[in-house]
Amino acid sequence: MTRRIVRTGIQLGLLTTIVFLLVFLLDNRYRVLPQSIHSHLPLHHEGLVITDITVQTCSSLNPLSSCKLDQDKWHRIEKDLYLSTGWVSKAYVYIKRKREEELTDEDKVILDIRTGKLDPAMGEKSQAAEKWESRPAGVWLKRSAKRHASDSKKVVTAVDLLFGADAVEPRPGWELIKPGALLLETGGEIGEARLTIRRGPPQKIEKPVPRIRKDGKFKIMQVSDLHLSTGLGECRHPEPKGHNGGRCDADPRTLEFVERVLDEEKPDFVVLSGDQVNGDSAPDAQTAMFKIVQVLVERKIPYAAIFGNHDDEGSLTRGAMMSLLESLPYSLSEAGPNTIEGVGNYYVEVLAHQNKHSALTLYFLDTHGYSPDERQFKGYDWLKVNQINWFKTTAKTLRDSETHKHYTHIHLDMSFIHIPLPEYALKSNPIVGTWKEGVTAPGFNSHFKDALVEEGVKAVSCGHDHVNDYCALSTNEKTGEGDLWMCYAGGSGFGGYGGYDGYHRRLRVFEIDANEARISTWKRVEYGDIGARLDEQVIVDAGKVVAAQS
Structure with a gap:
């Protein structure tokens, strides 16, 4: 009798399991x-x-x-x-x-x-x-x-x-x-x-056209490594320690910082240079992304975004996230051609004040995530050959276009990426700013830096390493003259790591003077001398890369 009861119990258990699996499979058919x-x-x-x-x-x-x-x-x-x-x-x-x-x-x-x-x-x-x-x-x-x-x-x-x-x-x-x-x-x-x-019906969204202001200036604010979450987010290494009685909600504090600088600097354009979303802390990445978008939409500021290694670790793929960004107000973000690797290889033209001629071209490229060959090249991925070829072909095509050839001043070019290039780590490069952590560049060098110089780009800026905020001057080996400034934005988000020797969250500003073909840059910090321009320098003048003044 006991064996019969046990056998019957096992059979009922198996039957329950089978029913559960069938219901589960049927339910998933609708996904x-x-x-x-x-x-x-x-x-x-x-x-x-x-x-x-x-x-x-x-x-x-x-x-x-x-x-x-x-x-x-x-x-x-x-x-x-x-x-x-x-x-x-x-x-x-x-x-x-x-x-x-x-x-x-x-x-x-x-x-x-x-x-x-x-x-x-x-x-x-x-x-x-x-x-x-x-x-x-x-x-x-x-x-x-x-x-x-x-x-x-x-x-x-x-x-x-x-x-x-x-x-x-x-x-x-x-x-x-x-x-x-x-x-x-x-x-x-x-x-x-x-x-x-x-x-009602969907509202038509007109894409903004960035233009040089009447005074000849155009200001870009680069915001990197926001690390926004679903929900308020948890502060990681808040600085200074004990501020506000030790209370810190990551996203509200991050956004308050960004909003303050936006209102003070009044940029014409914002670059979101990756890791806007804090990976697995964003089980709904759409909610996280909307937070920074709302800040920009309220102020009617055009913006463009690229992705970092954490953005697609939440609920959305790179493609899904870019599709969302493309549909939002004031966004100039693009997926770019689907014939090359990555999502977010594109450019934005900044036009002259009163005509359709291009005064400034901004190139955006996807630096992907983690190394596809960890055994041979540890760490992070690199820009691929087809991306570099796309960039070179695009740059040459734009130079030969009517909108570029008929511009009466010196045309300027900049580029934005997330993961730094290997050349950022060269100790021989003169730097302006703070170098507090190792450069986590790809282990394989695909020589995108050489392509930037070849095509006349004067400055490239990245994110990724939160507590590095320097600009490094690359020089031509033959002439000894500067050929490219390689800058960091510095980390702005309290959801990402920090805490290196009192390092405060920060972001970078670039100001372009189209009349003088000049690019100046500085940083703004979240705490301390919050109104100051930190490490202000001219990096391009008369269309040429210039060394930092001592």
Whole structure:
């Protein structure tokens, strides 16, 4: 009898396991694209309106529990509301949608959404005809039959999810649902899932055209290694120690620093030179990226971004992140040609003040991540031959173009990368600034520095090594004259490492004087003499690389 009971128990256990696996496999059939590809795309299509929203929760402990709904009626937003941190529970937002022209008199469209425990009608002074309808996780919907064409501007047409108490929404026409997060036991502010919606059709985004100012100047602020997280983020090596009573939230402090310098320097252009996202501390990379974008959009500052080795360690691939950046206001970021390696090989032209002639060309290249051949070349990846060939061909083509040839002043060229070139580590190079850590350049030299010099680029600037902030002067071996300035931005984010001998977070500014063909540069720090220009120097004058003045 005992053996029979044991055998029966084993059989039931196996049966339960099989049922669980079948439910799991069936549920995963509905994940058309992996989250790393799909999650950056809000679930909407042109001409569709949202007619209903719900939240579906499931448990891995219950083999009959499933996070799937009828795929012919419901469409899932591919972001687990628990950010894949719940080993027991998962939850997803589902929406119903329909083409606007196919709506019938019986169909309802969503006019408003709220979140909270209580019926929003309790706080309304007037009693509207439409009642608030309750949905799981504290979602409240106000729905109505679509009666007039003017309703098209009011109805909800797209739904997305962001996370954390400090989530922001920089996309035009979008708004975060108030008063707060969905009602789920997600365990901390990082997992606070927040609905964000768009009303009406998508707004057309015009790309800005960077131009030299009337006074002949153009200022670039390089912000590197922000290391933003999903949620407030944890401070790493905050300096000075004990500041603000030892309290430090990484992202708010980082963004406060960047915003202060933006308001004081008033740059014409911002370069985000990699590691904007803090890798595995950003289980929703979209939320992290939106924080710095919001800062720039509020100030209407054009910007361009490249990626570092940590950006794609969160929830998004490089391609998905660049696709997102390309769609955002004031962004001049581009994926670049898909025939060469990397995502983010492109250039931006800065035009003269009053015509379409190019005064300054900024080249951006993807320095990838970690070495593909760790046994032979330890550390980090390098710029590939096809990238360098693309750069050289592009530079020659631009020089021969009408917009360059007819420019009446000396044309200037700069380049931005994330991982430093091997030449940054040459001790023989004169430097201006601070060299506090080893240069973590690639172990293999693909000689991009030589290509920069050959094509007339006068300055290149990188990030990656947070507590190096120097500019190093490369010199021609034959003439002994300077041929390229190689600069660091310095690390700006408190989510990344620091703490080398009281080193404070910082960023770099370049000012171009098109009338004099001059480039000057300096740094600004987060703490201490915060208004000072640190290590200010002229690196290019009359279109030629100049040595630092002693």
